[in-house]
Amino acid sequence: MVCQNYNQFQPNFYPQNNPVQTPIQNRIFNDNRVFVQGEAGANSYPIGGMNSIVQLMDSENQIFYLKSTDNNGMIQPLRKFKYEEIQPEPEESPYVTKEELNKKFDELMAAINNKPHYYNNNKKGDRNNEQSN
Numbered sequence: 001m002v003c004q005n006y007n008q009f010q011p012n013f014y015p016q017n018n019p020v021q022t023p024i025q026n027r028i029f030n031d032n033r034v035f036v037q038g039e040a041g042a043n044s045y046p047i048g049g050m051n052s053i054v055q056l057m058d059s060e061n062q063i064f065y066l067k068s069t070d071n072n073g074m075i076q077p078l079r080k081f082k083y084e085e086i087q088p089e090p091e092e093s094p095y096v097t098k099e100e101l102n103k104k105f106d107e108l109m110a111a112i113n114n115k116p117h118y119y120n121n122n123k124k125g126d127r128n129n130e131q132s133n
Helices: 038-044 098-113
Strands: 034-036 053-058 063-068 079-082
Touching: 034 038, 038 053, 038 063
Parallel strands: 034 053
Antiparallel strands: 053 063, 063 079
């Protein structure tokens, strides 16, 4: 009987069955983007089969086209889309500015007094300098 070395601090001289590792291959991504030059290029792009659809990116403008066929393989009218970056909307502050507060105060006072209101354009925001009607 052959005695194997089970001590973890001494090397094992018996060959092990290690599978041969193949080198890592470059991954190939399936990119379905098709670039065309303008609407004329999109109209002339061949599409085949029934119920097919292809997205065509315009290389000259920020536009993409959808070209499709119906159940009988007939080409449908070319659909044209414009894409642009969507900016996030700024969040509304729960606080009001001094100008907004003065404006609302003037509106409230005018409603109480049944007088037409006007907006105070003073830089100091002083209501004592208001003109009377």
